[in-house]
Amino acid sequence: MNYRINQKNGDKLSILGFGCMRLPAKAGIIDEKRAIKMIRDSIKKGVNYFDTAYIYHGGQSESLLGKALRDGYRQKVKIATKLPPYMVKKLDNAKKIMLTQLEKLNTDCIDYYLLHMLTDKAMFDKMADLGVMEWLEDLKGQETIKNIGFSFHGSRQDFELIVKAYPWDFCQIQYNYLDENNQAGLSGLKLAHSLGIPVIVMEPLRGGKLVNNLPKEVLKIFERVHPQWTPAEWGLRWIWNHKEVNVVLSGMSTEDQVNDNIETASQAVSDSLTNQEIEVFDLVKSIINERIKVPCTACGYCMPCPHGVNIPGCFAAYNDKFLLDEKMYRWKYAQALGALSAEPAFASKCVECGRCELHCPQNIEIRKELKAVAKTMEGVFFRPVVGAARKILKIR
Ligand code: SF4
């Protein structure tokens, strides 16, 4: 296992982190015996960063991790877990969630604590206004939590606003070879690093899509250059090639995935990809991009939309549907466009004012394309379902 040092606090973190959101499960219930064994085996092989969240596996993930880390394993690892901001209407909600988390995780200290899935600056402002950040600082003073961070899904512009709005101890972003210029992207990674903020990467393989949904043409190219490298290995090596990345989280569901990823993590180092390998990624990306519906590069020049549409975010979710044969595309779209945030940024919010099109270097007919996005990604039942979810969660 290779390790990288957290530049803020000196923690020596395994470059592979275990994401506990896709543990082996049967009929929605985690296969406890198997998951605990996978976690403990990974610790024996050097993994020391475990990422969970209040909501993973419907609340079972934290409890499972707490059980897996009994018998002396807790002392060998760092635990990361997350507070869901959309469930926090007042500070007391956050306090109750935290108590539950400590109990489930069977610990008196959470090493890395994140605001979960910030999608825009308004979400962070709301947490700050409710006193959540001050409360977290108190907890840090008492060593109940050790590091305060956030995970992010939103536009590059919002990432920049959030990352500069608070002296974060770390952040977590979606990053992989297809998302080099999407969401926080490479520029966000470099910005966080330049501010001295460690970066944890999530979705390194787009939830397995860069393993299971690749066009055959792409698989052949990978095989021709390194027959022994799997698509997962290609994807992970691309991320670890970036020295700015501290930990890559993989949501592992099988023993083989754990073993294969650990093997890759014991070989991959930064700035090690050859020119030929980098050319392979360029070629693969170009093939994938051919399948893409809207040639948006996520440059963000069209932003902000005065009516709150996350234009590059809409196009990214739309493209994924066709590129990766994404089955859960409406859920992914809802998540990426902040369905549960204060101001969702759906394509259907476009009033066709046309301002954005004046700035698009790709000359995309943004209004026309957003109509297509809304038709495909939202459909008839989308808004009522999202509206009902927001009502249940009391989101205004
Ligand atoms: S055309 Fe639509 S997306 Fe573009 S700025 Fe106007 S409302 Fe926003």
Ligand code: SF4
């Ligand atoms: S300006 Fe054009 S290419 Fe850039 S993010 Fe907006 S739609 Fe995409």
